[in-house]
Amino acid sequence: MKPWNQVTIIGVGLIGGSLGLALKKAGLARTVVGVGHRQSSLDEARQCGAADRTTLDAADGIRQSDLVVLATPVGRFGAALREVAPTVVIDVGSTKAAVVPAMESLMPDGCAFVGCHPIAGSEQRGIAHARADLFDGALCVVTPTARTPHNALDRVVQTWARLGMTVRLLGPDEHDRLLAEVSHLPHVVAAALVRAVGAGAESLAGPGWADTTRVASGDAPLWRDILMSNAAEVADAIDKFQGVLGEFASALRRGDAARIESLLAEAKARRDKRVRHKPV
Amino acid sequence: MKPWNQVTIIGVGLIGGSLGLALKKAGLARTVVGVGHRQSSLDEARQCGAADRTTLDAADGIRQSDLVVLATPVGRFGAALREVAPTVVIDVGSTKAAVVPAMESLMPDGCAFVGCHPIAGSEQRGIAHARADLFDGALCVVTPTARTPHNALDRVVQTWARLGMTVRLLGPDEHDRLLAEVSHLPHVVAAALVRAVGAGAESLAGPGWADTTRVASGDAPLWRDILMSNAAEVADAIDKFQGVLGEFASALRRGDAARIESLLAEAKARRDKRVRHKPV
Numbered sequence: 001m002k003p004w005n006q007v008t009i010i011g012v013g014l015i016g017g018s019l020g021l022a023l024k025k026a027g028l029a030r031t032v033v034g035v036g037h038r039q040s041s042l043d044e045a046r047q048c049g050a051a052d053r054t055t056l057d058a059a060d061g062i063r064q065s066d067l068v069v070l071a072t073p074v075g076r077f078g079a080a081l082r083e084v085a086p087t088v089v090i091d092v093g094s095t096k097a098a099v100v101p102a103m104e105s106l107m108p109d110g111c112a113f114v115g116c117h118p119i120a121g122s123e124q125r126g127i128a129h130a131r132a133d134l135f136d137g138a139l140c141v142v143t144p145t146a147r148t149p150h151n152a153l154d155r156v157v158q159t160w161a162r163l164g165m166t167v168r169l170l171g172p173d174e175h176d177r178l179l180a181e182v183s184h185l186p187h188v189v190a191a192a193l194v195r196a197v198g199a200g201a202e203s204l205a206g207p208g209w210a211d212t213t214r215v216a217s218g219d220a221p222l223w224r225d226i227l228m229s230n231a232a233e234v235a236d237a238i239d240k241f242q243g244v245l246g247e248f249a250s251a252l253r254r255g256d257a258a259r260i261e262s263l264l265a266e267a268k269a270r271r272d273k274r275v276r277h278k279p280v
Numbered sequence: 281m282k283p284w285n286q287v288t289i290i291g292v293g294l295i296g297g298s299l300g301l302a303l304k305k306a307g308l309a310r311t312v313v314g315v316g317h318r319q320s321s322l323d324e325a326r327q328c329g330a331a332d333r334t335t336l337d338a339a340d341g342i343r344q345s346d347l348v349v350l351a352t353p354v355g356r357f358g359a360a361l362r363e364v365a366p367t368v369v370i371d372v373g374s375t376k377a378a379v380v381p382a383m384e385s386l387m388p389d390g391c392a393f394v395g396c397h398p399i400a401g402s403e404q405r406g407i408a409h410a411r412a413d414l415f416d417g418a419l420c421v422v423t424p425t426a427r428t429p430h431n432a433l434d435r436v437v438q439t440w441a442r443l444g445m446t447v448r449l450l451g452p453d454e455h456d457r458l459l460a461e462v463s464h465l466p467h468v469v470a471a472a473l474v475r476a477v478g479a480g481a482e483s484l485a486g487p488g489w490a491d492t493t494r495v496a497s498g499d500a501p502l503w504r505d506i507l508m509s510n511a512a513e514v515a516d517a518i519d520k521f522q523g524v525l526g527e528f529a530s531a532l533r534r535g536d537a538a539r540i541e542s543l544l545a546e547a548k549a550r551r552d553k554r555v556r557h558k559p560v
Binding site: 119121138139141168177178179181183185186187189191192194195196197198200201202203204206207208209211213214215216217218219220221223224227228232234235237238239240241242244245246247248252255257260264265266267268270272275 | 399400401418419421448457458459461462463465466467468469470471472473474475476477478480481482483484485486487488489490491492493494495496497498499500501503504507508511512514515517518519520521522524525526527528529532533535537540541543544545546547548550551552554555
């Protein structure tokens with residue numbers, strides 16, 4: 001594919017910074033412009049090669065860009081987008097049902113919005129953790145609608161694929177329903193597991209507890225936004241999950257070892273099919 | 281401390297094999313004898329240095345040992361212990377309230393039982409994954425009772441400490457109650473999370489899901505035994521956990537973003553105090 005001439009990344013943290021590094025490394029962007037609201041992060045992004053130039057002024061950063069990546073909450077940049085229309089705007093956020101129609105309605109003429117959710121990253125944040133291979137081998141969900149121009153969609157899909165990602169297309173609502181189960185519910189569960197542990201037990205926590213609760217170390221305001229923007233689906237997923245937990249509790253209470261083993265064996269088989277064992 | 285003259289490890293898998301390697305490396309055992317019921321595992325244990333000699337015959341393996349480590353379900357070895365009494369017998373199992381009194385009543389005269397739970401390991405099993413540093417830096421809970429001789433307790437505690445473990449003493453019942461919260465509940469939750477995910481969502485699972493569900497890849501019969509031997513405490517921990525999950529669901533349903541943020545922030549703070557961030 002033809003490289004983007006100028007890509008503006010708004011928000012050069014873990015995801016935005018890694019994307020800048022990856023686009024440059026893959027030769028998919030001639031110039032990367034980083035936009036943020038903290039000069040120190042912008043300086044770090046330039047120093048590590050995630051951006052060729054940086055600016056605190058969104059309109060200045062977007063001018064003449066053919067691709068704008070929203071890697072930060074969108075609020076303060078809406079005006080800049082209307083002022084200086086790029087060709088394609090994408091986001092990298094974790095929920096889509098609310099964001100995609102809102103962004104589509106914000107787009108100026110001739111400017112296409114394509115919702116994207118690269119499922120990569122960790123509980124860490126910030127440009128200091130950015131790396132060019134963050135996306136390699138991971139999954140990216142792209143969420144087109146009836147309003148998405150085919151050429152913009154195609155170019156965005158090709159870009160993620162060239163960064164080593166497996167791309168799947170889902171509607172914004174379907175994305176949120178499925179992500180509630182595999183991402184938002186596990187986040188709630190991890191936080192609830194930390195909360196359910198008494199002070200006396202906490203000091204006995206081993207590596208199993210550390211892994212099971214890892215995502216609970218994610219940024220609280222960021223995850224508040226994710227959960228609130230998908231609240232109904234997440235609450236439904238919690239209900240369904242409570243039903244599964246209830247099966248375990250009642251099998252334990254009636255001493256049904258065979259049922260416990262079959263529940264565990266089925267979970268192990270499903271997980272082992274999906275995830276390869278991590279080296280110890 | 282004076283090294284053990286001969287240590288017999290019954291069950292040379294991940295834990296037993298790692299213990300053999302660690303005891304030899306630390307100079308804490310002159311001879312390590314491995315006992316098992318599969319010749320191939322015993323051969324592997326001898327080849328990797330986890331045991332100096334091995335045997336399929338428990339009575340033969342225990343003869344003249346001053347320490348016997350039960351690193352396998354105890355059933356078939358009770359007779360051998362009565363036949364050839366060692367000085368000290370320990371186990372390395374994950375529950376204690378049922379096992380400790382049962383083992384104490386099995387001990388012949390002059391032979392002390394000390395319940396031990398080194399909180400180390402992973403979802404992997406078998407001698408192939410054994411390593412000398414498995415215990416280093418981890419926690420070991422030792423569960424003495426009124427019947428535990430002080431000299432045996434002291435020697436066992438010193439042994440774990442010399443392998444780099446932090447040793448804590450808890451009563452068997454207290455051990456099981458606390459482990460229900462930090463280990464058995466997370467295991468049930470991980471398995472339930474796998475079960476709660478629909479087939480359509482599974483393929484979207486990212487690194488967060490993989491970590492949150494990691495322990496669900498543990499051996500199903502092994503974990504059936506752990507959960508069943510602590511069934512009442514685990515069922516109570518599930519109930520308590522359901523209550524915490526309910527707080528999240530109701531905050532989501534009433535749109536209470538502030539409450540969601542405070543639940544998440546509190547969990548993050550507690551976890552970050554306990555576990556250092558894992559490198560990405």
